[in-house]
Amino acid sequence: MDIQNDYFAGGRFELNQPVAAAQNAKRALAYFRKKGLPIFHVQHININTAAPFFIAETEGVNINTLVSPFPGEKIIIKNTPDSFFNTDLLQLLKESAIEQLVICGMMSHMCVDTTVRSAKRLGFEIELLSDACTTRDLLWENAPIPAELIHTTFMAALQNTFADVKRTETFIKSDS
Numbered sequence: 529m530d531i532q533n534d535y536f537a538g539g540r541f542e543l544n545q546p547v548a549a550a551q552n553a554k555r556a557l558a559y560f561r562k563k564g565l566p567i568f569h570v571q572h573i574n575i576n577t578a579a580p581f582f583i584a585e586t587e588g589v590n591i592n593t594l595v596s597p598f599p600g601e602k603i604i605i606k607n608t609p610d611s612f613f614n615t616d617l618l619q620l621l622k623e624s625a626i627e628q629l630v631i632c633g634m635m636s637h638m639c640v641d642t643t644v645r646s647a648k649r650l651g652f653e654i655e656l657l658s659d660a661c662t663t664r665d666l667l668w669e670n671a672p673i674p675a676e677l678i679h680t681t682f683m684a685a686l687q688n689t690f691a692d693v694k695r696t697e698t699f700i701k702s703d704s
Contacts, residue, residue: 529569529570529631529633529634529639529640529643530571530582530634530639531592531595531634532592532634533588534581534588535592535634536550540581541581541664543634543635543663544675544676545662545675546592548659549634549660550592552632552695552696553632553696555696555700556630556657556699566624567597567601568601568602568604568617568620569595569597570611570639571603571604571606573605573606573607574607604616604617608642610643611646612650618650627651628655629647629654630657630699631647631656632657633661635662636661636663636678636683638663640661641685641686645686648689648691653692654690654691655691656691656692657694657699663679664678
């Protein structure tokens with residue numbers, strides 16, 4: 529979800545190590561494609577034209593080429609951090625009788641967290657690929673918080689209660 533150009537070098541909202549996360553997402557996509565499993569890409573497009581990034585009809589809103597959708601793969605357009613809110617994602621998953629999700633994307637503390645929690649509330653079992661997600665440094669009360677700490681904290685918070693959090697390689701090996 530949201531592996532879009534604005535999060536990469538030269539984009540409007542660069543994240544911490546987006547290429548590494550996208551390369552792991554690409555490995556997961558290759559695994560799903562090889563197995564013939566359904567794939568749903570999620571693309572965030574801001575409807576607020578004053579938003580700082582993901583503006584419609586800009587290069588930054590496009591899904592990054594490392595994880596470009598193949599023909600026939602669904603693209604879910606969302607306008608909020610929650611991939612289920614005001615989208616057809618839930619309907620499409622139900623129509624495909626999907627009960628378990630493998631989630632990865634950007635940003636760990638925002639869209640990934642929100643979507644994982646919504647998916648769990650909706651009854652899905654979730655595997656979250658920690659190394660195929662990333663975030664950015666934040667500032668709280670004038671104190672910088674490094675992206676690595678934010679990411680690790682959110683993965684730890686989601687583990688067990690909301691998702692089975694694991695690395696991409698572990699997921700591929702355990703499911704093979």
